[in-house]
Amino acid sequence: xxxxxxxxxxxxxxxxxxxxxxxxxxxxxxxxxxxxxxxxxxxxxxxxxxxxxxxxxxxxxxxxxxxxxxxxxxxxxxxxxxxxxxxxxxxxxxxxxxxxxxxxxxxxxxxxxxxxxxxxxxxxxxxxxxxxxxxxxxxxxxxxxxxxxxxxxxxxxxxxxxxxxxxxxxxxxxxxxxxxxxxxxxxxxxxxxxxxxxxxxxxxxxxxxxxxxxxxxxxxxxxxxxxxxxxxxxxxxxxxxxxxxxxxxxxxxxxxxxxxxxxxxxxxxxxxxxxxxxxxxxxxxxxxxxxxxxxxxxxxxxxxxxxxxxxxxxxxxxxxxxxxxxxxxxxxxxxxxxxxxxxxxxxxxxxxxxxxxxxxxxxxxxxxxxxxxxxxxxxxxxxxxxxxxxxxxxxxxxxxxxxxxxxxxxxxxxxxxxxxxxxxxxxxxxxxxxxxxxxxxxxxxxxxxxxxxxxxxxxxxxxxxxxxxxxxxxxxxxxxxxxxxxxxxxxxxxxxxxxxxxxxxxxxxxxxxxxxxxxxxxxxxxxxxxxxxxxxxxxxxxxxxxxxxxxxxxxxxxxxxxxxxxxxxxxxxxxxxxxxxxxxxxxxxxxxxxxxxxxxxxxxxxxxxxxxxxxxxxxxxxxxxxxxxxxxxxxxxxxxxxxxxxxxxxxxxxxxxxxxxxxxxxxxxxxxxxxxxxxxxxxxxxxxxxxxxxxxxxxxxxxxxxxxxxxxxxxxxxxxxxxxxxxxxxxxxxxxxxxxxxxxxxxxxxxxxxxxxxxxxxxxxxxxxxxxxxxxxxxxxxxxxxxxxxxxxxxxxxxxxxxxxxxxxxxxxxxxxxxxxxxxxxxxxxxxxxxxxxxxxxxxxxxxxxxxxxxxxxxxxxxxxxxxxxxxxxxxxxxxxxxxxxxxxxxxxxxxxxxxxxxxxxxxxxxxxxxx
Numbered sequence: 001x002x003x004x005x006x007x008x009x010x011x012x013x014x015x016x017x018x019x020x021x022x023x024x025x026x027x028x029x030x031x032x033x034x035x036x037x038x039x040x041x042x043x044x045x046x047x048x049x050x051x052x053x054x055x056x057x058x059x060x061x062x063x064x065x066x067x068x069x070x071x072x073x074x075x076x077x078x079x080x081x082x083x084x085x086x087x088x089x090x091x092x093x094x095x096x097x098x099x100x101x102x103x104x105x106x107x108x109x110x111x112x113x114x115x116x117x118x119x120x121x122x123x124x125x126x127x128x129x130x131x132x133x134x135x136x137x138x139x140x141x142x143x144x145x146x147x148x149x150x151x152x153x154x155x156x157x158x159x160x161x162x163x164x165x166x167x168x169x170x171x172x173x174x175x176x177x178x179x180x181x182x183x184x185x186x187x188x189x190x191x192x193x194x195x196x197x198x199x200x201x202x203x204x205x206x207x208x209x210x211x212x213x214x215x216x217x218x219x220x221x222x223x224x225x226x227x228x229x230x231x232x233x234x235x236x237x238x239x240x241x242x243x244x245x246x247x248x249x250x251x252x253x254x255x256x257x258x259x260x261x262x263x264x265x266x267x268x269x270x271x272x273x274x275x276x277x278x279x280x281x282x283x284x285x286x287x288x289x290x291x292x293x294x295x296x297x298x299x300x301x302x303x304x305x306x307x308x309x310x311x312x313x314x315x316x317x318x319x320x321x322x323x324x325x326x327x328x329x330x331x332x333x334x335x336x337x338x339x340x341x342x343x344x345x346x347x348x349x350x351x352x353x354x355x356x357x358x359x360x361x362x363x364x365x366x367x368x369x370x371x372x373x374x375x376x377x378x379x380x381x382x383x384x385x386x387x388x389x390x391x392x393x394x395x396x397x398x399x400x401x402x403x404x405x406x407x408x409x410x411x412x413x414x415x416x417x418x419x420x421x422x423x424x425x426x427x428x429x430x431x432x433x434x435x436x437x438x439x440x441x442x443x444x445x446x447x448x449x450x451x452x453x454x455x456x457x458x459x460x461x462x463x464x465x466x467x468x469x470x471x472x473x474x475x476x477x478x479x480x481x482x483x484x485x486x487x488x489x490x491x492x493x494x495x496x497x498x499x500x501x502x503x504x505x506x507x508x509x510x511x512x513x514x515x516x517x518x519x520x521x522x523x524x525x526x527x528x529x530x531x532x533x534x535x536x537x538x539x540x541x542x543x544x545x546x547x548x549x550x551x552x553x554x555x556x557x558x559x560x561x562x563x564x565x566x567x568x569x570x571x572x573x574x575x576x577x578x579x580x581x582x583x584x585x586x587x588x589x590x591x592x593x594x595x596x597x598x599x600x601x602x603x604x605x606x607x608x609x610x611x612x613x614x615x616x617x618x619x620x621x622x623x624x625x626x627x628x629x630x631x632x633x634x635x636x637x638x639x640x641x642x643x644x645x646x647x648x649x650x651x652x653x654x655x656x657x658x659x660x661x662x663x664x665x666x667x668x669x670x671x672x673x674x675x676x677x678x679x680x681x682x683x684x685x686x687x688x689x690x691x692x693x694x695x696x697x698x699x700x701x702x703x704x705x706x707x708x709x710x711x712x713x714x715x716x717x718x719x720x721x722x723x724x725x726x727x728x729x730x731x732x733x734x735x736x737x738x739x740x741x742x743x744x745x746x747x748x749x750x751x752x753x754x755x756x757x758x759x760x761x762x763x764x765x766x767x768x769x770x771x772x773x774x775x776x777x778x779x780x781x782x783x784x785x786x787x788x789x790x791x792x793x794x795x796x797x798x799x800x801x802x803x804x805x806x807x808x809x810x811x812x813x814x815x816x817x818x819x820x821x822x823x824x825x826x827x828x829x830x831x832x833x834x835x836x837x838x839x840x841x842x843x844x845x846x847x848x849x850x851x852x853x854x855x856x857x858x859x860x861x862x863x864x865x866x867x868x869x870x871x872x873x874x875x876x877x878x879x880x881x882x883x884x885x886x887x888x889x890x891x892x893x894x895x896x897x898x899x900x901x902x903x904x905x906x907x908x909x910x911x912x913x914x915x916x
Contacts, residue, residue, distance in 0.1 A: 142171040356383075533559070
């Protein structure tokens with residue numbers, strides 16, 4: 001057989017696929033960017049398809065790269081390689097994003113950037129480059145690139161919209177790629193159709209195969225082009241026919257690998273040694289392979305025969321004809337030979353300062369534990385963490401643990417790997433690491449760290465037992481940390497409080513009084529911000545409200561004084577404390593600061609949490625329209641992260657917004673098996689408020705009564721005004737009077753306009769007619785100075801209802817009109833319908849559509865969000881950073897908003913939306 005294979009035939013049977021890739025490139029040229037993942041088995045023709053698509057591309061700059069196994073543990077290695085040709089456009093990237101790109105690339109030092117901030121920076125970089133010329137970014141073997149780069153590329157592929165950029169990824173079927181690239185349009189590449197497969201087979205061999213046999217071969221190979229080509233080159237038509245007559249299976253799998261090995265065996269021994277080094281150095285770095293081969297005594301010209309046999313292509317980089325060829329070369333030699341190749345490569349990489357690559361090759365050469373190498377790998381892992389590569393750090397620490405002699409040091413590395421994996425959101429890897437540990441041999445601090453991980457991971461996977469037992473688990477961890485690590489102890493106690501809020505009344509293994517005592521004790525182990533927070537929380541749980549208020553105010557003041565980093569780290573407690581103090585404006589201020597800081601840092605999990613909490617707070621303030629805007633931002637954010645945005649459902653918001661109550665109840669009940677009883681309570685509260693709006697007061701009273709009876713910290717505080725209204729209107733005034741007195745106590749001690757307003761409204765509902773009016777007016781007066789529009793609207797509503805009952809219809813109309821306008825503005829249809837009915841009962845004609853329609857209902861949710869931000873004065877770059885899209889995409893959506901609303905400037909847009 002000749003050593004020179006004939007040139008492969010032109011690509012067959014891929015017209016539709018080529019058209020789809022061509023359309024992707026054409027759209028990018030026309031300013032509509034997009035991404036595509038091409039997925040297929042080895043040999044199915046992914047690379048050939050990309051080559052053909054690139055050859056046909058016109059008027060677009062093509063950047064290409066492959067994934068390399070040796071870079072799989074080097075964070076952002078692929079992004080750095082791929083982004084290097086675009087460095088001239090860094091000036092067009094917002095400063096924070098550009099800084100993240102430089103830190104990720106190892107050029108600058110700084111706080112480790114979140115991978116999504118790096119992704120947004122890369123999106124901005126591509127958008128800037130696309131302004132100069134259209135860009136097609138083609139990445140082959142994406143399953144081999146480092147996890148951070150894969151995350152970033154998938155993020156970019158999902159967010160491309162109005163950029164002159166196309167991003168094309170190809171990968172073998174791989175669970176990791178499938179998960180990370182969720183939301184990226186996919187092209188599943190299957191085998192060739194029989195007719196094309198037969199043509200390819202006959203075009204690749206000497207002679208012509210019988211048509212029936214050729215069809216059978218096409219079917220049994222699944223139309224895999226590589227298998228067909230290699231069969232054609234391995235066998236003559238006569239040999240295949242004889243094989244068929246003898247009923248011997250078609251020679252695939254091992255026979256094909258043997259075919260590659262025979263080709264390798266046909267080249268000289270020194271060339272085979274060079275080929276092994278090239279196979280071991282998967283990045284294809286020609287200079288590194290040359291130097292390592294020289295170190296092994298391989299002549300400089302040894303590559304020639306391998307290239308002549310078309311096993312590899314040697315240019316600036318070395319490319320194997322196909323990954324299966326490389327696999328055959330690498331696996332077809334004894335393990336000792338592979339180790340020697342990796343040792344030589346590690347030595348050269350070390351000499352050239354490429355520490356990550358050096359330890360990767362050293363690990364590949366290792367046999368059994370090697371504590372020195374494990375220590376070096378841990379150093380490289382820590383360096384990866386500094387660049388923001390949490391997942392790469394986790395994987396390197398995992399390998400370091402594998403290389404460590406069994407004992408405490410190995411356990412510590414496993415724990416660190418699990419913590420890094422959890423930080424990166426790699427739950428499966430973190431769980432796998434935790435499962436490798438034996439609790440009985442861990443020291444107290446190590447066991448405490450493991451318990452902390454288990455509690456955190458239970459939330460990730462919604463494990464019922466872990467969620468309801470999370471607070472107790474954190475208290476156990478705090479006990480283990482006591483006397484050994486004050487900081488870890490106090491953090492564990494703060495998390496114990498956070499976790500009990502999630503499980504609420506369903507929490508197991510801990511009571512609120514016990515939690516309060518542990519929080520108080522923990523406040524004494526060290527001074528500092530956490531100590532202040534723990535004292536406040538302990539007082540919140542254990543002390544009378546009036547005694548707790550000063551301590552809670554001190555903690556809130558401390559939190560308000562945090563810088564952004566401290567706020568992201570320790571600010572979550574502020575939500576519970578401000579709501580306990582009825583300081584709704586401060587609560588929103590803190591959450592908006594957390595949101596801003598998390599967005600600036602690209603910490604999308606914190607962005608997600610802050611947006612979700614803001615959506616809930618807006619419901620507590622009675623503004624479902626604002627809540628809906630935050631929920632829509634959560635959906636958009638989760639689309640950016642590759643999650644199913646349709647699963648973003650806030651049952652309480654649905655209740656406020658008019659969804660059928662039975663649907664809301666079903667959604668709420670579905671939450672309980674996960675253990676998140678706090679979410680269930682929120683949904684029940686929304687349903688109770690909806691029943692009040694609909695006038696179903698008895699149902700609302702029966703819903704709120706058990707919730708109030710549980711008396712769960714600040715969660716119950718906000719339920720009291722609703723319980724009072726439902727009780728009064730359903731004939732249970734005596735039952736709810738103590739709740740009104742509690743509200744009065746809160747008002748006296750806290751004194752904020754919000755609590756003073758709802759307390760006065762509650763007492764007005766309970767008052768005799770002779771005493772009610774001053775209370776109603778007091779409630780309205782206080783609530784005008786609060787930022788709780790729902791409660792203000794409800795104060796006008798109940799006052800208007802009282803005035804109508806007092807036969808003061810003209811005055812009643814004014815109050816009811818005010819209430820109706822508020823409920824219409826905040827998107828509370830059930831309360832608006834109640835106000836409308838009351839107005840009509842006064843003899844007022846109420847048009848079905850109120851004046852002031854601004855046409856905003858024609859906007860999509862994303863357009864509405866962008867329009868609102870633009871109306872508030874945010875720039876395109878600021879809006880893009882908020883929504884994790886490029887400024888180009890913001891501009892594209894704003895132009896559509898302007899057309900729909902008939903405005904021509906941001907000033908007009910602000911005037912149109914200003915009152916919403």
